[in-house]
Amino acid sequence: MTADQEKKQAALEAVKYIKDTMVVGLGTGSTAKHMIEAVGKLVADGMNLTCVPSSEATEKLAKELGIKIVALDAIDKIDVTIDGADEFDEKFQLIKGGGGALLREKILAWNTKFNIIIADSRKEVQKLGAFKLPVEVIPFATKQILAYLETEGLQPVQRMRGGDPYRTDENNNIIDIDIFRTEDLQALESKLLKIPGVVETGLFLDTTSLIIVGKEGGPEVKE
Numbered sequence: 001m002t003a004d005q006e007k008k009q010a011a012l013e014a015v016k017y018i019k020d021t022m023v024v025g026l027g028t029g030s031t032a033k034h035m036i037e038a039v040g041k042l043v044a045d046g047m048n049l050t051c052v053p054s055s056e057a058t059e060k061l062a063k064e065l066g067i068k069i070v071a072l073d074a075i076d077k078i079d080v081t082i083d084g085a086d087e088f089d090e091k092f093q094l095i096k097g098g099g100g101a102l103l104r105e106k107i108l109a110w111n112t113k114f115n116i117i118i119a120d121s122r123k124e125v126q127k128l129g130a131f132k133l134p135v136e137v138i139p140f141a142t143k144q145i146l147a148y149l150e151t152e153g154l155q156p157v158q159r160m161r162g163g164d165p166y167r168t169d170e171n172n173n174i175i176d177i178d179i180f181r182t183e184d185l186q187a188l189e190s191k192l193l194k195i196p197g198v199v200e201t202g203l204f205l206d207t208t209s210l211i212i213v214g215k216e217g218g219p220e221v222k223e
């Protein structure tokens with residue numbers, strides 16, 4: 001199976017957890033895109049869903065598919081959020097934010113009763129960190145944070161797009177760092193979040209309820 005076929009398989013399995021009248025959080029990325037299209041079909045078939053998007057790209061796609069979108073502050077709690085990941089390990093720890101939507105994705109995850117991660121099998125790792133960890137920072141502080149992270153040995157690289165600093169939906173920058181040699185991820189997360197100007201990190205350490213992995217022979221559901 002190709003990675004994309006595995007992503008779609010995981011997405012189709014995940015939408016089975018969506019029930020009528022639920023509030024659903026919609027993730028961002030190529031795996032989430034398959035899920036959003038499947039949610040669009042559920043809605044077209046008559047299911048009454050209210051959805052909260054994790055990015056402007058997701059919101060646009062959802063609206064095109066006729067999915068009812070609301071802002072987070074229009075609801076109390078999200079019933080289920082389905083989102084992708086860049087890496088996950090056996091402890092359900094994730095790196096997210098390859099697509100730059102980590103801040104809203106983390107806010108959705110934190111405000112969700114049941115978080116489902118969908119992924120192709122290449123995302124499963126023994127140890128997080130082959131994928132660089134995205135850290136969202138306020139542009140005013142980007143230069144100083146880059147310098148600090150360099151002294152910490154985290155090999156920071158500012159994310160660029162078309163020759164310009166990358167901007168998130170919240171108009172922030174992203175710095176990608178190397179955490180492969182980091183053993184204590186909780187300590188790293190606390191340390192990063194203490195830096196003035198760091199808004200959020202792509203480490204999702206304790207929000208995931210279920211991971212569905214697309215695989216030859218059928219989706220694997222990890223609980």
Ligand code: 5RP
Nearest residue numbers: 029030031084097098099101
């Ligand atoms: C976006 C994300 C995505 O979920 C992550 O990058 C995975 O993307 P894809 O499904 O395209 O592989 O965190 O911020």
